[in-house]
Amino acid sequence: MDNIILGLLLLSSRTIYQLRERIDKGLNMMYSSSTGSIQAAIKKLLNCGYIQYEETVENGKYKKIYSITESGKQRFTEWITTPLNAQGIKNPELAKLYFMGFSTQEKRVAGLQEHITQLKKQYDVLNAICKEAENVIVPDENKDILYYQFAAAQYGKDFMEFNIKWYQKLLDEIRGGKL
Secondary structure, three states: OHHHHHHHHHHOOEOHHHHHHHHHOOOOOOOOOOHHHHHHHHHHHHHHOOEEEEEEEEOOEEEEEEEEOHHHHHHHHHHHOOOOOOOOOOOOOHHHHHOHHHOOHHHHHHHHHHHHHHHHHHHHHHHHHHHHHHOOOOOHHHHHHHHHHHHHHHHHHHHHHHHHHHHHHHHHHHHOOOO
């Protein structure tokens, strides 16, 4: 979460609410957008001197607007230039699939249908982000930034599409009496 926040603050200064909103829109496949996890990361980044904030008053309400410091930029640059690590496919929810044979067919079908519905919602969000990115006009100096943000959204969209098809096939097999 720390590096996600540093990257978002590198793009622009933001409040915790704005950080949460941005993580919800396209980054939630990577990290939870819970206010608690964001606040914990903010506290850690402040203590390390990677970010700072200024307080403002807007409509009678105090707001903290966070921005990245030079040491935060350096830390982010170190992180972003290290090679990608293969994290594997650790997904605790696969344990439910592994033990699904202990459930009734009716419960399996209902659970898989709900899962497919949730995957389709995530797909729709990522698809909207990808379509939006196709029409964005950005200055040349920011084209690389947008390209890789789009690539991450496209990966998520493709991943969701694979999962939808895979789980739909399983559901069809269950309904067809193969399982």
